[in-house]
Amino acid sequence: MARWTEAGRSFTDLILEVFRLNGLLLEAGDHLAAPSGLTSARWQVLGVADHGPVTVAQVARTMGLRRQSVQQTADALARDGFLAFVDDPDDRRARRIALTAAGRRALRAVEARHAVWVEGLAARVDLRALRATVAALRDATSLLQSPPPRGRRRRKD
Template sequence: MARPAGLTAAWWQVLGAVLREPLPVAGIARAMGVTRQSVQRVADLLAGRGLAEYIPNPAHRRAKLLRPTEEGRAAVRRIDPAHAEFARRLAGSLGPGELEETVRVLERLVDAMDTIGGR
């Protein structure tokens, strides 16, 4: 879904994390459950391509905030219709009960991984 918009899945995830508000790389990594280093690599690539930019962080001089540029926002908007259609088809294929159960199981899995230190 991301490829036709000119994004990789990782780029899409990082941009999605900062659509509502700029965040430091460490905050993005925590929200995504991945290493700061992996987010830093993606953030640098996004900034290099003009899809995101670093701005000063009033709370921390060295930890700059990442925010999407208008070009980055436009790329995410190009994905949204395909993503919505995919979700609609998936929900239709599973049916409401099975979809709800799948979500419950995945939420329990995430909680269990957090508890045992898997993230």
């Protein structure tokens, strides 16, 4: 077994802290979305769909998720009246997602709460340190992405 180095221990700390922060951020997102009858996942889908009528597959690509996951979320949003599916005259396979008035209203409300929340947090941290942290996390992200898993390639779905 490899002996732990200082850097190894520090990187392990980073991993644990990312997990912890991720959980807290998801929780906060749900609290911001809940008053409008949404969850984090549904808010995100509404947010993407807000930029114009899009297909479920397009939303999935934008969010880095599977079509099938977004479909499920979109179906729930449609069931609850936040969005509607519209046939696409140019592609007989596709149905496009369009926000309803209720969907737009809910999205605006969540976005407003979100802005207030983020600004409140941002005001309590040092901007230079914040920027450095974002840069470091981006480095870590590209580090994790850099060695593309040998063997299999990108899947098409």
